[in-house]
Amino acid sequence: MDAYNGLDVFPDVPEALKKVGETPAIEALIFSNGTDGMVSASVRTSPHLQNYASLFKGLVTVDGVKVFKPDKRTYSHLLQEVGKQDASGDVWLITANPFDVVGASAAGLQTAWIDRAGKGWVDRLGDVIGDIQPTLVVSGVDKAVGEILKLAS
Numbered sequence: 001m002d003a004y005n006g007l008d009v010f011p012d013v014p015e016a017l018k019k020v021g022e023t024p025a026i027e028a029l030i031f032s033n034g035t036d037g038m039v040s041a042s043v044r045t046s047p048h049l050q051n052y053a054s055l056f057k058g059l060v061t062v063d064g065v066k067v068f069k070p071d072k073r074t075y076s077h078l079l080q081e082v083g084k085q086d087a088s089g090d091v092w093l094i095t096a097n098p099f100d101v102v103g104a105s106a107a108g109l110q111t112a113w114i115d116r117a118g119k120g121w122v123d124r125l126g127d128v129i130g131d132i133q134p135t136l137v138v139s140g141v142d143k144a145v146g147e148i149l150k151l152a153s
Contacts, residue, residue: 005045012140017052070103098123112136112144
């Protein structure tokens with residue numbers, strides 16, 4: 001756990017978090033398959049994330065539903081935690097995990113997939129359940145935040 005609590009962030013993350021901090025309309029949350037204690041400890045102790053911890057309006061984990069992403073109940077739990085009846089286009093999930101894109105998209109959320117390798121959306125899990133693809137495919141979290149802000153304006 002000590003190693004997990006000291007994880008570095010990717011180079012694109014600080015710029016993304018700076019944009020989040022400069023945009024009051026963004027309500028950023030951490031949404032994780034981890035436990036509340038594990039994830040909050042990681043944010044507090046990470047040398048790179050602790051400086052940005054105050055930007056996150058909350059932490060939502062799957063602890064409350066006792067199933068893991070990409071189970072649809074986890075995304076329903078997220079929506080409930082942010083006070084939404086449905087995704088209605090303004091709830092975004094930014095992730096580098098294809099399974100998370102597929103689960104969140106199937107649940108109606110907008111998704112931004114981080115494609116740092118530059119290969120495009122190559123995951124075929126979404127094809128199995130109905131041609132599910134991310135809303136955006138971008139090279140970094142900073143690009144995702146920028147594109148989401150453009151779409152919102």
